[in-house]
Amino acid sequence: MSTVPPPTVLARATLFDVARLVGVSIQTVSAVINDKPGISEPTRVRVRQAIDQLNYHPNILASSLRARKSFTIGVIVPSITNPYFPEFVRGVEDVAHEHGFSLFLCNSDNQSDKELAYLQLLRRHAIAGFIDACYMENSRCRETLVDLIEHGVPVVVLGNVRIHPKTVVVDSKNKQGGYAAVAHLVEMGHRRIGVIKPPPTIVGLDRLSGFQLGFHDHGLPIIDQYWVEGGFDVSHGEAGIKRLLELPHPPTAVIAANDLVAMGAATALRQMGKRVPEDISIIGYDNIRMAELYDPALTTIAQPVYQMGVTAMRAIIRRIDDRSLGGAKRDFNPRLIIRASTLPLRRNRKARRLIRREQGIA
């Protein structure tokens, strides 16, 4: 009926509007905005004034489309509510922002189909780079990642997988860290050790294999009942510890998939009237901020999470600047942090002394 534009939507000023106001052409304005040479100083000033006056702001959508490059990075994590990931994302974001990139954040909940859906969505967004912190082996996810990579999008995967020669792998040697957790407990004299298993992500499986190798190398038998299914959430710790306590001979020490699980287990133990570490030692993984604050302060395996985020994002930026760069692997060392949640086994002091002597500890 009416040709009056809808009153609620004000049109934004465009390059055209600015150009018209100044009396120059569109690309002159564009050149001023992008600090390109070849524009006289007086013109630059007049253009800038007009930009202010019209409250003009470039449309990144249009500019990305035309320039065939975007300034958005896709980041996918299992769940941002796991305190490990905010730290990682923060590292990514700080570097990204420094270089003018924005972050698309996605939560996969460790579900391959969700991960896949997000991967596909991000591909449509024409992202400039991609960081996958929740990769799980899945043919369609792998396909999509490979597709992204082959279309020139730099991809970083958190964890020990090489999806494609051009992938950048950022890892913290979870196998080695897992091994160290076992070694620590064994050193403390524990031999009946329970494990609350991580989820089957790349990182989780790697960590698990470290636990297994540790058991093997220290001559500990792997008995299924002592390896309960778990995950990376507090609830997995609560459920896991209950199953372990129902065993005829409950473990004297427990390895939790991560700190959250360790705290869930420790708190559940406390509520059941058990003491940590006097009755049961618990070791976590990740060294999240709370591990230190928790009482008992958690013995755990630390990773430089923030730094890993920084590294991931830097790798992407370097590959955006130089497309010819290939894949890479950046390994960070895990570090055992002994606090209050683990204690030497007291049941059999003689055995403990024996073990210590064997390992050459004073």
Add this chain to the structure above:
Amino acid sequence: MSTVPPPTVLARATLFDVARLVGVSIQTVSAVINDKPGISEPTRVRVRQAIDQLNYHPNILASSLRARKSFTIGVIVPSITNPYFPEFVRGVEDVAHEHGFSLFLCNSDNQSDKELAYLQLLRRHAIAGFIDACYMENSRCRETLVDLIEHGVPVVVLGNVRIHPKTVVVDSKNKQGGYAAVAHLVEMGHRRIGVIKPPPTIVGLDRLSGFQLGFHDHGLPIIDQYWVEGGFDVSHGEAGIKRLLELPHPPTAVIAANDLVAMGAATALRQMGKRVPEDISIIGYDNIRMAELYDPALTTIAQPVYQMGVTAMRAIIRRIDDRSLGGAKRDFNPRLIIRASTLPLRRNRKARRLIRREQGIA
């Protein structure tokens, strides 16, 4: 020199490629993709096959540009490493994803200039909606938000401010919650109460005013030395409690700006050989997951954070669907959760009984 295209960058298939392969026009393909009526079933099938075959994926940049609507939502928080915000963001994200929206995540660190920089960046990204969870009074931020709103972008602000009639405010009555914290401690017989203050964000100031009103209504004098500067991080709790303990008459109870601060303070106290709550009671705010796990479990004021995130995102979606919708205010009720970190004051049992009787508690 050479006219050979760079070998590293494969061109993505476009609508044009699909149309050519099938032998139809571009807009026929577009119609199939967007499930528009008017295309025969055989054509639809052939188009879909071609899409698969060419591995075609729509370019959201182009589609947003042309359709003048995007599917990205800007979210800005103080810092994603404060466990309160992942919970909030998760609520936002779950709803967003359900409706096909993606999230731009930004951290302001409670710095107005960073907030402003992000606001401007998001405006350029032609976002479909915006959620500000870290608003601080600042004329330029306000200007930018108003500009966004007047250009038809739905804006949600976390905290008790009305920036513009069309703003949606999601709040949890921080003043009331702050008041409840004071009331709880008074009820426990405390009168010498220390406060580790929140930062001057909208939410922080509101909470602070609740503390002040609580002091006033319960006849407690407000003595500057007992109100130490703080923030929302663990470190503020550690620093704050130290200053409070240096006082000639240290407080018998402390109100922390939030749970993180409370845990920082409690842990520092423990390290200084003091007991919580026997020597000093501490009350937090937010009821983050860790508050329950912490030992002593934290008495705190709970807010339905996840639900607040959900509400914020829903408000945006409703306003995208119906541009005529105006502003709104959605208030959530804070809830006192009494756990182990607060205890009745024992110094003067008579006084305590007196207070209880006055308040009609058995």
Add this chain to the structure above:
DNA sequence: TTGTATGCGTTATCAC
């Protein structure tokens, strides 16, 4: 130094 023409990949409005 500045202007002209063209296209990025998509959607919208018309005819046919």
Add this chain to the structure above:
DNA sequence: GTGATAACGCATACAA
């Protein structure tokens, strides 16, 4: 049902 044409806002190559 389908196809031609224009436009979204911007950047690039080239000519002037």
